[in-house]
Amino acid sequence: DAGVIQSPRHEVTEMGQEVTLRCKPISGHNSLFWYRQTMMRGLELLIYFNNNVPIDDSGMPEDRFSAKMPNASFSTLKIQPSEPRDSAVYFCASISGGSLSRDTQYFGPGTRLTVL
Amino acid sequence: GQQVMQIPQYQHVQEGEDFTTYCNSSTTLSNIQWYKQRPGGHPVFLIQLVKSGEVKKQKRLTFQFGEAKKNSSLHITATQTTDVGTYFCAGRGQAGTALIFGKGTTLSVSS
Numbered sequence: 001d002a003g004v005i006q007s008p009r010h011e012v013t014e015m016g017q018e019v020t021l022r023c024k025p026i027s028g029h030n031s032l033f034w035y036r037q038t039m040m041r042g043l044e045l046l047i048y049f050n051n052n053v054p055i056d057d058s059g060m061p062e063d064r065f066s067a068k069m070p071n072a073s074f075s076t077l078k079i080q081p082s083e084p085r086d087s088a089v090y091f092c093a094s095i096s097g098g099s100l101s102r103d104t105q106y107f108g109p110g111t112r113l114t115v116l
Numbered sequence: 117g118q119q120v121m122q123i124p125q126y127q128h129v130q131e132g133e134d135f136t137t138y139c140n141s142s143t144t145l146s147n148i149q150w151y152k153q154r155p156g157g158h159p160v161f162l163i164q165l166v167k168s169g170e171v172k173k174q175k176r177l178t179f180q181f182g183e184a185k186k187n188s189s190l191h192i193t194a195t196q197t198t199d200v201g202t203y204f205c206a207g208r209g210q211a212g213t214a215l216i217f218g219k220g221t222t223l224s225v226s227s
Binding site: 033035042043044045048055056091093104105106107108109110 | 149157158159160161164204213214215216217218219220
């Protein structure tokens with residue numbers, strides 16, 4: 001099992017540029033989560049999908065952030081335009097099984113984003 | 117909204133000493149999970165507690181869920197350098213809602 005796959009692992013970009021982060025959940029998992037981690041704010045849930053449908057995007061900081069899940073095996077998180085305060089590690093996670101109530105989350109290795 | 121608070125934020129111990137991190141929720145939880153994140157790594161699931169007063173053990177790690185299902189603790193006996201990392205609790209309110217993560221407790225161990 002390859003686990004949750006994220007790309008790129010590192011991204012350095014300049015302020016104002018568009019950034020796209022990618023995630024491939026574990027095959028068969030039907031819920032996917034995007035998190036942002038910073039020293040100041042810890043691990044924050046941005047958005048999650050269940051069966052490819054966005055369920056809760058209340059954690060998305062502002063309109064510059066958008067996320068899509070066109071199919072069960074792929075999701076993107078886009079920041080446009082990026083700002084220095086978006087610098088963080090972005091994790092994708094997926095749920096095993098079909099129960100959002102009980103199942104554990106498997107995290108990907110993360111994308112470390114630096115916006116200059 | 118629901119909040120999950122963890123203390124302490126940082127803890128340094130000598131190898132062989134015990135360590136405890138505490139997690140408190142502003143609301144009753146349906147379950148709580150614990151994760152460990154090594155430096156430079158990603159959170160890795162450790163355990164889930166569901167029942168009121170539940171206690172689970174994994175070798176030197178003991179996890180407890182409070183009777184009111186609003187608090188939890190992780191205790192490590194005789195820490196080792198391999199225990200270094202950040203330990204997160206994550207609580208779930210109503211069934212079907214997303215986990216809310218605490219800010220974590222970062223453990224450092226000196227030999």
